[in-house]
Amino acid sequence: MPIQRSPAPLRRGIVKLWFALDAIVALAPPLYWAADGRTTPIAGIPAALFYFLAVSLCITASLIAAYVLDATDEGVAA
Amino acid sequence: MIITFGLLALFFASVVGVLQRNRTVDQSFTDYAVGGRSFGARYQAMSFLNTWYPGSMFTAFGALSVTAGVMSFYVLSYSLLTVVLLFVLARPVWIWGKAYDLRTQGDLFALRYGSRHIRTVAALIGIVSGLPWLVLGMQALGNLFQAMSLGTLSFSTSVVVGVLVIALRQVWTVRMGMRGVVISDYLQGIVAYIGGGLMLVGLIVWLMVARGSTLGTLDPKMFAIPSFGSKEGPLYLFALMFTGALGGWCWPYIFVRLFTADGVRSLKKSAALAVPLTFLFGIALLIFGMLASKVPEAVAKPDDVWFIVSHQAGGLVLLGLAGVVLLAASMGHTDGNIQAYGAQLANDLVGNYVRLEQRQMIVIAKVGMLLLTLLASWLATLTLPALFSLAVLAYQGIIQLSIPQFLGIFWRRGNRQGAFAGMILGFVTAVGLEVAFGGHLPFGYGLTSGCFGLAVNLLVYVACAYLLPHSAEEQRRVDDLFTVIDANREGRVAVTPQGRPAMA
Numbered sequence: 001m002p003i004q005r006s007p008a009p010l011r012r013g014i015v016k017l018w019f020a021l022d023a024i025v026a027l028a029p030p031l032y033w034a035a036d037g038r039t040t041p042i043a044g045i046p047a048a049l050f051y052f053l054a055v056s057l058c059i060t061a062s063l064i065a066a067y068v069l070d071a072t073d074e075g076v077a078a
Numbered sequence: 079m080i081i082t083f084g085l086l087a088l089f090f091a092s093v094v095g096v097l098q099r100n101r102t103v104d105q106s107f108t109d110y111a112v113g114g115r116s117f118g119a120r121y122q123a124m125s126f127l128n129t130w131y132p133g134s135m136f137t138a139f140g141a142l143s144v145t146a147g148v149m150s151f152y153v154l155s156y157s158l159l160t161v162v163l164l165f166v167l168a169r170p171v172w173i174w175g176k177a178y179d180l181r182t183q184g185d186l187f188a189l190r191y192g193s194r195h196i197r198t199v200a201a202l203i204g205i206v207s208g209l210p211w212l213v214l215g216m217q218a219l220g221n222l223f224q225a226m227s228l229g230t231l232s233f234s235t236s237v238v239v240g241v242l243v244i245a246l247r248q249v250w251t252v253r254m255g256m257r258g259v260v261i262s263d264y265l266q267g268i269v270a271y272i273g274g275g276l277m278l279v280g281l282i283v284w285l286m287v288a289r290g291s292t293l294g295t296l297d298p299k300m301f302a303i304p305s306f307g308s309k310e311g312p313l314y315l316f317a318l319m320f321t322g323a324l325g326g327w328c329w330p331y332i333f334v335r336l337f338t339a340d341g342v343r344s345l346k347k348s349a350a351l352a353v354p355l356t357f358l359f360g361i362a363l364l365i366f367g368m369l370a371s372k373v374p375e376a377v378a379k380p381d382d383v384w385f386i387v388s389h390q391a392g393g394l395v396l397l398g399l400a401g402v403v404l405l406a407a408s409m410g411h412t413d414g415n416i417q418a419y420g421a422q423l424a425n426d427l428v429g430n431y432v433r434l435e436q437r438q439m440i441v442i443a444k445v446g447m448l449l450l451t452l453l454a455s456w457l458a459t460l461t462l463p464a465l466f467s468l469a470v471l472a473y474q475g476i477i478q479l480s481i482p483q484f485l486g487i488f489w490r491r492g493n494r495q496g497a498f499a500g501m502i503l504g505f506v507t508a509v510g511l512e513v514a515f516g517g518h519l520p521f522g523y524g525l526t527s528g529c530f531g532l533a534v535n536l537l538v539y540v541a542c543a544y545l546l547p548h549s550a551e552e553q554r555r556v557d558d559l560f561t562v563i564d565a566n567r568e569g570r571v572a573v574t575p576q577g578r579p580a581m582a
């Protein structure tokens with residue numbers, strides 16, 4: 001049975017990097033230490049809250065992008 | 079009370095009606111334990127959410143956002159990372175599940191490490207760690223029924239009523255197994271997270287307009303995050319998020335979601351569907367809690383913030399709907415728990431040592447679920463002051479499954495000696511530190527005992543992998559497992575059933 005390789009390794013690489021970035025921005029303590037207690041508004045939102053919202057948005061976007069790219073790969077391979 | 083309890087009764091009857099309409103006779107234990115691997119992306123997404131977010135999201139995490147503010151967003155960060163892991167795990171786990179007819183988390187351990195005894199260890203850790211959470215979930219219903227009675231029922235009576243309702247609900251979980259769990263999760267998930275999310279948006283608007291509570295008016299302390307100088311320690315939040323994200327997939331009732339889908343595609347699509355729902359629901363809940371910190375009644379009883387604000391904003395009808403939302407979330411979590419543990423009792427404990435026919439496995443799983451429901455119901459009616467501490471301790475223990483689980487799935491070199499020794503030493507380290515220091519390690523900078531257990535676990539696992547290399551035969555067996563994944567990449571080539579391998 002032939003092994004079918006992904007037609008788009010670059011896209012897979014981007015997704016892996018983005019997932020790694022998700023882990024870094026969510027977990028790296030210096031980032032949340034920097035946000036500690038900051039109420040200065042960024043886009044009208046207190047900075048500490050903005051940090052968590054930005055992290056959440058980054059993770060959400062990465063997963064949707066991963067799914068779209070994955071579906072594209074499948075379409076190309078079909 | 080007629081309005082609030084009437085709405086609850088109506089919702090309960092709807093769920094039972096849906097389940098009755100979808101009753102089928104399971105032909106095999108695979109049908110009963112993983113719903114015949116037949117569910118598409120939408121069912122998978124709702125089933126994941128309904129099991130992942132328990133009713134205590136509205137009580138415990140609602141309360142945390144009222145009292146601790148922005149720090150409570152850690153739950154959203156690790157929940158989203160857990161969905162990312164769903165996407166990452168989808169392909170290897172589903173393919174092994176389909177190819178080797180895996181039905182439980184313990185089955186995957188046994189397959190990967192070629193040992194049936196590791197199935198027992200994983201199942202025992204899962205069941206023992208999960209029981210306190212099951213009991214806590216039942217007890218949380220006490221808050222619900224007390225609020226629905228408008229304070230007429232005492233808390234202890236409310237707990238008993240809650241336990242009776244959730245125990246009655248388990249009749250259909252026992253009868254229908256995983257198929258019943260996933261089908262009901264779909265309805266319960268829509269009510270809890272889409273309906274509940276819309277309610278949260280409405281309540282946020284009400285808090286801003288009617289109570290004048292905006293982000294700009296909140297106490298600056300609401301934006302504090304544990305850092306240097308905090309009593310929790312600077313690494314506390316990291317420890318919560320890291321162990322939370324890794325630990326999510328260690329719970330047997332979450333892990334089994336990887337086996338219920340009809341393919342890799344559905345699993346990945348379910349992650350893409352679940353992630354925006356998780357994002358929007360989480361943000362709405364936590365911002366609602368923060369804004370509710372301006373409501374004195376909510377500050378006085380933060381666990382009841384969901385009910386207090388709903389009642390104030392929309393009277394008895396909205397209070398009743400708040401109860402329906404919380405009941406939907408609680409039922410999904412509890413039935414997922416009980417189903418998974420029942421399947422483990424039959425498959426990983428009894429079936430691991432006694433040869434059983436398919437029908438016998440189903441009967442044992444049903445009896446196991448019944449006994450577990452009765453045990454948890456009884457415990458929930460007792461006053462157990464150490465239960466929450468035990469539940470927190472259990473979390474530090476169950477994440478010790480993560481090292482052999484994740485590395486076993488993605489790294490060929492790991493072996494059964496490392497898996498056994500790593501898990502056990504990691505567990506002992508975590509429990510030992512908890513016992514010695516009572517939950518706060520003076521040298522940990524906020525790291526929890528589970529983190530130190532994980533470090534020991536990882537060290538032992540990797541050391542065993544390099545110091546005790548696979549025999550040629552074992553290497554061939556492990557290579558064959560990974561070849562099955564490569565050959566079925568992306569599910570584009572049909573997964574060929576391989577038969578259940580013999581175990582040491």
